[in-house]
Amino acid sequence: MDNNNMILQTIKVSKYFGGLKALDSVDLFIRKGEIFGLIGPNGAGKTTFFNLLTGHYQPSQGEIVFKNKEIKGLKPYEITALGIARTFQNIRLFNEMTVLENVLIGMHCQTKTGLWGSILRSPAATSEEKMAREKCKELLAFVGLDGKSEEKARNLAYGEQRRLEIARALATQPQLLLLDEPAAGMNPQETNNLMDLIYRIRDKGDTILLIEHDMKLVMGISERVAVLDYGQKISEGTPREVQKDERVIKAYLGEEI
Amino acid sequence: MLSQQLVNGIVLGSTYALIALGYTMVYGIIELINFAHGEIYMFGAFVAMLLVTIYKVPFLLSLLVAMALSSLLGVTIEFLAYRPLRRAPRLAALISAIGASIFLQNLALFIMGPRPYNFPSPFERRVFNLEIFAISQIELYILLISFFLMLGLHFLIMKTKLGKAMRATAQDKDTAALMGINIDKVISATFLIGSAFGAASGVMIGVYFRSVSPTMGLMPGLKGFVAAVLGGIGNIPGAMLGGLLLGVAETMGAAYLSSQYRDAVAFAILIVVLILKPSGLLGKMVQDKV
Numbered sequence: 001m002d003n004n005n006m007i008l009q010t011i012k013v014s015k016y017f018g019g020l021k022a023l024d025s026v027d028l029f030i031r032k033g034e035i036f037g038l039i040g041p042n043g044a045g046k047t048t049f050f051n052l053l054t055g056h057y058q059p060s061q062g063e064i065v066f067k068n069k070e071i072k073g074l075k076p077y078e079i080t081a082l083g084i085a086r087t088f089q090n091i092r093l094f095n096e097m098t099v100l101e102n103v104l105i106g107m108h109c110q111t112k113t114g115l116w117g118s119i120l121r122s123p124a125a126t127s128e129e130k131m132a133r134e135k136c137k138e139l140l141a142f143v144g145l146d147g148k149s150e151e152k153a154r155n156l157a158y159g160e161q162r163r164l165e166i167a168r169a170l171a172t173q174p175q176l177l178l179l180d181e182p183a184a185g186m187n188p189q190e191t192n193n194l195m196d197l198i199y200r201i202r203d204k205g206d207t208i209l210l211i212e213h214d215m216k217l218v219m220g221i222s223e224r225v226a227v228l229d230y231g232q233k234i235s236e237g238t239p240r241e242v243q244k245d246e247r248v249i250k251a252y253l254g255e256e257i
Numbered sequence: 258m259l260s261q262q263l264v265n266g267i268v269l270g271s272t273y274a275l276i277a278l279g280y281t282m283v284y285g286i287i288e289l290i291n292f293a294h295g296e297i298y299m300f301g302a303f304v305a306m307l308l309v310t311i312y313k314v315p316f317l318l319s320l321l322v323a324m325a326l327s328s329l330l331g332v333t334i335e336f337l338a339y340r341p342l343r344r345a346p347r348l349a350a351l352i353s354a355i356g357a358s359i360f361l362q363n364l365a366l367f368i369m370g371p372r373p374y375n376f377p378s379p380f381e382r383r384v385f386n387l388e389i390f391a392i393s394q395i396e397l398y399i400l401l402i403s404f405f406l407m408l409g410l411h412f413l414i415m416k417t418k419l420g421k422a423m424r425a426t427a428q429d430k431d432t433a434a435l436m437g438i439n440i441d442k443v444i445s446a447t448f449l450i451g452s453a454f455g456a457a458s459g460v461m462i463g464v465y466f467r468s469v470s471p472t473m474g475l476m477p478g479l480k481g482f483v484a485a486v487l488g489g490i491g492n493i494p495g496a497m498l499g500g501l502l503l504g505v506a507e508t509m510g511a512a513y514l515s516s517q518y519r520d521a522v523a524f525a526i527l528i529v530v531l532i533l534k535p536s537g538l539l540g541k542m543v544q545d546k547v
Contacts (some may be wrong), residue, residue, distance in 0.1 A: 012287070054435055056431065075434070075439075076431070076434035076435050077434050077435075077436075077437050077438055077439045077440070078432075080435055080436065080437040081437055085435070086435060088432070092429055092431075092432045094424070094425050094428045094429065094432070095428070096424070096428060097421075097425070098425060101421060104421060104422055105419075105422070105425045105433070105436045105438070106436050106437075107435045108418065108421070108422060108436050108438050110437075111418065129418070156377075171436075172436060172437050
């Protein structure tokens with residue numbers, strides 16, 4: 001595998017919770033600039049996989065390499081600074097803050113102002129704050145939330161909250177964006193808008209790793225797909241290949257009696 | 258008479274508010290009642306008293322130095338006594354907090370001895386006699402310093418990057434970490450600010466009552482805690498409001514009932530609030546996550 005072309009690789013990554021093998025030596029690689037789908041039945045270990053990538057959990061075994069750097073043992077904020085961002089399956093916005101503030105928080109690790117700078121309002125801090133605000137407004141426009149910046153996050157409609165989460169993740173300037181069931185609970189119209197948004201993010205140069213249950217969405221936009229079942233990778237390939245795989249059909253539909 | 262008591266109450270209440278802020282900020286971020294907060298208040302008062310009496314440092318400068326040293330103490334306590342227990346059950350950290358409080362109090366008793374020290378007032382005994390009430394110079398200073406600090410805190414929380422990081426951390430630590438926020442740093446900053454405020458309160462009360470002693474933090478510590486619960490623990494405007502209300506209620510109780518009921522009034526208020534509105538005056542009912 002060409003190292004320059006690869007952004008993320010996991011090598012025999014396992015995660016045990018007591019006796020439960022949530023993930024069992026999963027090998028995966030993701031190329032720069034691709035849209036990669038991760039699917040599997042409920043409880044297959046998809047979200048655990050995300051939690052390992054973002055440093056929330058530490059792998060019990062195996063290695064995670066991001067941009068040719070081993071990231072095992074790094075704290076979540078350090079991994080964010082390296083360029084991985086995520087959204088959540090159940091939306092986790094800062095509900096009591098405004099839309100703009102939510103995105104500004106995402107910008108946090110990008111700005112350099114320290115404690116004293118922000119207390120004393122040094123010129124550098126002021127201009128940096130202004131730049132951050134401009135950038136956040138651009139991001140909000142990018143996801144289609146311009147005009148909502150002063151509303152409280154919890155007052156947004158469901159689909160808008162999803163898009164705000166994406167904007168907030170993009171504010172950390174990731175190279176790899178992890179989306180955890182972004183289409184959950186969306187109507188077909190909203191799902192179409194979301195697909196369009198994901199394409200636009202990819203076209204900006206980001207790599208996208210997507211967990212999704214909406215098969216139409218994930219098979220429609222992913223270039224490659226991996227399937228997890230009971231913590232193991234049971235299949236990998238283009239959407240067409242995966243859809244025909246016997247083991248995948250068995251995992252989703254059960255065996256013939 | 259009434260307006261005079263009101264002013265006295267607000268002066269006392271603003272010092273409670275400063276203490277309550279320390280409790281409420283720490284609780285907001287790590288859901289811990291920092292019982293060592295009263296000792297930080299005491300430590301601050303001692304530092305300022307020693308600077309003023311032995312080194313003849315001007316009062317305002319002593320206040321600043323006391324705030325700075327006390328914030329270091331607060332950060333150290335967090336690092337040694339609470340951080341190792343971050344993932345432990347909450348009760349463990351609470352017991353550690355009580356231990357830190359007892360340790361610091363006894364350390365002060367050991368070093369300074371049990372008797373109270375005189376804190377000479379740097380202020381003239383000037384009293385401004387207005388139509389409806391009188392206020393002494395030192396009371397005026399206490400009010401000004403307290404409100405200045407609280408305004409500054411409000412600005413910090415609402416307008417600065419650190420403030421945003423603190424609010425984000427209070428709402429959801431995991432998500433905040435994913436936004437690139439160093440949670441440990443935010444927690445340290447919270448202890449730093451809270452301790453500085455507690456120390457400011459201790460210094461001002463020390464000079465107001467002209468007395469500093471190792472056990473002086475006990476009662477105000479509890480009162481500050483009551484004020485924080487009264488306003489809704491974890492809620493910053495709530496702590497300010499709770500402190501002022503408690504100060505006024507206590508002064509009124511002392512004036513119109515009996516001065517011996519001073520503390521009883523404070524704790525009776527706590528009980529009533531807990532029965533009628535357990536989340537505090539400005540607190541929100543939060544349902545426990547299932």
